[in-house]
Structures are given as structure tokens and as C-alpha cells.
Amino acid sequence: MSRPLVFIIDDHEHLCSSLKWILEGAGYRVETYPSAEAFLSFAQRERGQCLILDHQLPGVTGVALLEQLKESLPWLPIIVMTGHGDERIAERVRRAGAHAFLEKPCYHESLLEQVRTATAA
Secondary structure (H helix, E strand, C coil), X not given: CCCCEEEEECCCHHHHHHHHHHHHHCCCEEEEECCHXXXXXXXXXXXXXXXXXXXXXXXXXXXXXXXXXXXXXXXXXXXXXXXXXXXXXXXXXXXXXXXXXXXXXXXHHHHHHHHHHHHHC
């Protein structure tokens, strides 16, 4: 059986590298993208089992991308992360259909638990 593929979209390269290292260590394949536009242009989205999405992205925001992907890829579990969250954003993310909403920095185990849950379905 192949390892689940997790996409990460975040404009902070060091965070992407760190998340990739954590997830690969847990047995996942990982592809990273610096923006929503890069993800939409280059990712073969149908191959993914989970998406980790930064809320604050340059260009298309994380919530806007979440809303778009929930229409085009309703089966793809999306975990939204942010360092600038509040209850209004959390509620919008939940209403848009996110699998989970995590605030940065988050514990690795919390992230891994959400990814495990998302990829198990």
C-alpha cells in the first residue's frame, strides 16, 4: 500500500520544511507549495489524501482556497493553520468545511493526530 500524500500550502519556506520533515518521519509523502496559485497550477490534486493550508497566504487567501476546493474536491480533508486566528476566522473555516483549524505554533502531535484522522477516512 502506498503512503498517503499530504499537500502543504504555506509561504514560509522554513515552516514547510519543518512540517514536511515531521510528516515524512510519520510515514507520509509530502508536496509543498508556497501559494494557492502554485498549488492550483502544479499539484495533481486528485492524488492527495489531505491538505494543510495556511490561512494567511499572498494572493488567494487560505479561506478563499478552502471554499473553492470544497466545491471542486469535496472529498479532500483540509486542515487550516494560522498564526493570526480569532473566533470569527475559526467559525468561517468551520462553515467552509475544514477538517480542522489549528493555531500556530501547534504541537506536532496535534497536527499528526489531525492528519491521521483525515487520511484514515
